[in-house]
Amino acid sequence: MKKYPLSVVINTLNEEKNLRNCLETVKWAEEIVIVDMYSDDNTVPIAREYTGRIFFHERMGYADPARQFALDQASHEWVLSLDADELVPPPLKERLLAIMQNDQADLVYLPHNNYFFGHLMQGTSWGALQDKHPRFYKKKFVRYSETVHDIFRIVNNPRVLAVEDPREGFIHFNYIDVEHFLDKLNRYTTIEAKNIFAGQKEDISAGKMLYKAAREFLRRFIVRKGYKDGAQGLYLSCLMAAYHVSTFAKIRLMKRFQSQSPREEIEKLYAQIAAGIIAEYRNHEGK
Template identity: 50%
Template sequence: MNKQGISVIIHTLNEEKNLVNCLESVKWADDIVLIDNYSDDKTVEIAKSFTDRIFFCERVGFIEPARKFAVEQAKNEWVLIVDADEMVPLKMKQKLESIVADDLGDVVSIPHNNYFFGSKMERTGWGPLQDTHYRFYKKSLVELSDKIHSDPVIAESARIISIEDPDEGFVHFNYFTVEQFVEKMNRYTSIEAEGLFDAGDDLNSKQLALRVFDEFKLRYISFKGYKEGFRGLSMSLMMAAYRLTVLMKLKLMRNYSSKKPQKEVRKDYQKIADGIIEEYED
């Protein structure tokens, strides 16, 4: 058996409430790289109890640039990407070590056991085997992008395998409250809309509407959200609303030819306000 080291990569921003659980579940790793977006809480203080490999990256509103930088700092060829609100169960650790020791693959897709608002998601696109990601791989065979929601570029020569047992996947404490989900949705939809605006996306109204419908159909029908009752329905609608919000923001940007249309909208409102004021002066 070939004993190789594993570098764990963790991105943080004000994660003091999650980080201890995460780090306790990966302290077996011989290299823990933590990349922090200048947290305002005790995140870095907590991290120092587990690793001295702490780096900092400016906040941009999404994770990809920091993650890309952190992977470049890894000491080992094998890297495991872990979010601060995730944990690595013992069965998952043992599975990853066996993959490395027995040379079973180069890039590994890992299931996620997602918890939303206190309960585990089984379908709606967040079931363990519906929500899988390439989080364990040889870094020389995978190229990361700094674009939001971008997929890794995997070398053609890489052997890709998937973990099929949910018990050998991440436990992800995803959303604690609806407010948390909505806040993240607002932030991410702005970033996506700005990206579409920069790309000159010229979808018409019918195409835009189809995107919203397709998102709901995917979550509720294809991913069987209907089997999760109210939660499946509500999360399918929320994700359709996510897509709709992106498109609404994009349309507003187009109307004012600006990624930051607030000032232009305010100017229009002020013209209306000035007209009302003038009525009193006449």
């Protein structure tokens, strides 16, 4: 297979179910860089079948803190940033090569064909042309921060191109089922609440939380045409609204108990209450 001069960069953590399929669609790249957060499964052995450029980063609970480190390992000017649950179909490959070979841009926004609960999304902010991200770029025009969901920085005034054909976009196997979604929602909202508690992000009031949750639902289901996705559009709109409620509840617990781990403080409280009740029984028994 002919190789082309670009670097594919992938951050991984326990991606054995996805990684092989992803890598099979980018074997045409001269360089594949994997940055793994010490996976417990077969992610790294699978990666070694495709590349020797494997690096490790401290496990942080989410990939964003490792993205700049991963980018720094890329040796080519052009970089394609991927997640392990994404595929590069042939039309996207051909479009990327044309952009690169004809120097049509410095940074390219690409559509995402998102599958959610087994359904290819048409709206709900996850339709292919609603969900475009700058994933193909010349290395010097991009920097990453470590903040969850707020990571991408464009620098040095690149020439920007947005691809408008969904066929020339990623295939993204986003969430498998409700448990999968809630697991990630739980992790991300905990991270966000901790950032607010530490003063790294602005706090929100109960009123603002309700406003943001309602706006999230209406924007996704009505404005962004989530109704076109039927039940899946309704589910996603509700679950994304719940993101704001969950974050608010977690930060309030952290502030109430003055701890980033309020569960431990609540468990101590419950233990004290239980000890008091048991002591009452013992006092009665001694009489």
